[in-house]
C-alpha cells in the first residue's frame with residue numbers, strides 16, 4: 005500500500021468507526037442502565053437524519069448547523085416519550101417481551117417516517133465550510149470526514165467526563181450496580197433512567213444528522229444501523245462504552261479493508277467476527293459477566 | 296423521628312408475606328426486629344422504605360403518611376436503609392460511593408465526611424479502591440458510612456453483623472453505642488438476637504409475617520423461652 009492509500013484507508017476506518025460509535029455508545033449505555041436492548045435505537049438515528057433533511061430544506065445554508073443542534077434534541081424528546089410511555093412499564097418483564105416491544109416501536113416509527121417523508125432517497129448538502137478536501141501525504145482527505153471524526157471524539161470525551169468525573173455519571177453507574185440502594189439513598193432512579201435513555205437517543209439522533217450529508221437518507225437505514233451497532237456493542241461488550249469505541253474501530257477496519265480487498269466478503273467477515281467473539285468471550289471484549 | 300407501622304400486608308407476587316405487621320419506633324429509640332429465617336424481617340424493612348410497597352396498611356413518619364411514596368422521597372425525609380449483604384456500588388470507588396449519599400432535608404448535620412472517615416479509618420485508606428473488591432466487613436463499613444453521611448433521622452439496619460468477624464462485630468457494637476448515645480432512631484434486625492438486644496430498648500418477635508411478641512429488650516434478654524425460640528446460643 006502506498007502512503008496515500010494508507011492515509012485514505014485510515015480516514016475511512018475512522019469515519020466509519022465514528023458514526024458507529026455514536027450509535028453504539030447510546031445503545032450500550034441504555035443497555036447498561038436499563039438492561040434492555042433497544043431495537044428502536046435505529047429509529048432515533050433515522051429520525052435525526054430525516055429531520056435534518058426537512059430543516060435543511062427550509063433553512064438553506066445554515067440548515068445543517070441548526071439541525072446539528074435542534075434535531076438531536078427533538079430525538080431526545082422522542083426518547084423521553086418512548087421511555088415514559090412504553091418502556092417504563094416493561095422493566096420487570098422478560099427480556100423477550102422488551103425486545104419485541106422495542107422491535108414493534110421500530111416498525112411503528114418506520115411507518116410514521118414513511119408517511120412523513122415518503123420512500124424517496126433524501127439528502128442534504130454539507131455546509132460550505134466543510135466541503136472540499138485538503139492534501140495530506142499525497143492523499144485527498146475530505147474535510148467532512150475530519151468533521152465526523154471530530155464530533156465522535158467530542159462525544160467520546162464528553163461521555164468519559166460524564167461517567168468518570170461527575171456525580172451524575174456516578175449515579176448512572178450506581179443504577180447499573182444497585183438501583184434499589186441508590187433509590188434508598190435519595191436518588192430519583194426513574195428520572196435517571198429516563199435521562200440515560202434520552203441521552204442515548206440524542207447521540208443516535210446526532211449521528212443521524214452527521215451522516216445525512218454523506219449517506220442516502222432513506223427507509224431501511226434504521227434497521228441497517230441497529231444491526232451494525234448491535235454487532236459493535238456485542239463485540240465490545242454490552243454496557244461498556246470503551247468496548248463500543250473499540251468495537252467500532254474493529255468494524256471500521258474490517259469494513260474498510262474488506263471493501264478494498266474482498267468487497268463481496270466484507271460483511272461476512274463482520275458476522276464471523278461477532279460469532280468468534282461470542283464463542284470465546286460471550287460477554288464481549290470489555291463487557292462484564294451478568295450479575 | 297417516629298416510625299409507626301400499622302397493619303401492613305405485603306405480597307411477593309401471590310405469596311402473602313406480611314399478614315398485618317404493626318410496630319412503632321419512637322423518636323430516639325433503638326428497636327430490634329427478631330424472628331427466624333423467612334419470618335418477614337427484611338420484607339418489613341423493604342415495605343417501610345417503599346421498595347416493596349405494602350398492599351394494605353399504613354406507614355407513618357412522624358405524622359406524615361408515607362405509604363406508597365417513592366423510595367427516594369422517603370429517603371429524603373431522613374430515612375436511611377442499610378440492606379444486608381454486599382450492596383456497595385461495586386463499580387465505583389469507596390470515595391464515589393460515599394459521595395452519592397444525599398442528605399435528607401431537615402436532617403441534622405451530625406455526620407460530616409470527616410467524622411465518618413474518623414469513625415471508619417479503613418474507608419480513608421481504601422478511598423480509591425473499587426467497592427466490589429472490598430471484603431464483607433469493609434463493605435459493611437462502607438454501607439454504614441454511606442448511611443450516616445445522609446445524616447439520617449431514622450436508620451434501618453438489616454442484619455448488620457451477617458458474615459462479619461468477631462472483631463468487626465465488636466466494632467459495630469461500639470458504633471451502635473455511639474448512635475444510641477446520640478439518640479439516633481434505629482430499627483435493627485439480627486440473626487444474632489443477643490447482639491441486637493444489647494443495644495435495643497425494645498424488641499418485636501415476628502413469625503410468618505405477624506408480630507408474635509413485643510417486650511422490652513431487658514425482658515427479652517432474660518427470657519430463656521424466647522431465646523430457645525430464636526435459637527440463640529447461650530454464648531452469643
Ligand SMILES: Nc1ncnc2c1ncn2[C@@H]1O[C@H](COP(=O)(O)OP(=O)(O)OP(=O)(O)O)[C@@H](O)[C@H]1O
Pocket residue numbers: 307310312330331332333334335336337338339486
Ligand atoms: N423476592 C422474593 N420473592 C418471593 N418471595 C420472597 C422474596 N423475598 C422473600 N420472600 C419470601 O418472603 C418470606 C419473608 O422473607 P424475608 O426475607 O422478609 O425474611 P427474613 O425474616 O428477613 O429472613 P432472613 O432471616 O432469612 O433474612 C420468606 O418466606 C421468603 O421466602
Ligand SMILES: [Mg+2]
Pocket residue numbers: 336337338379453454
Ligand atoms: Mg432478611
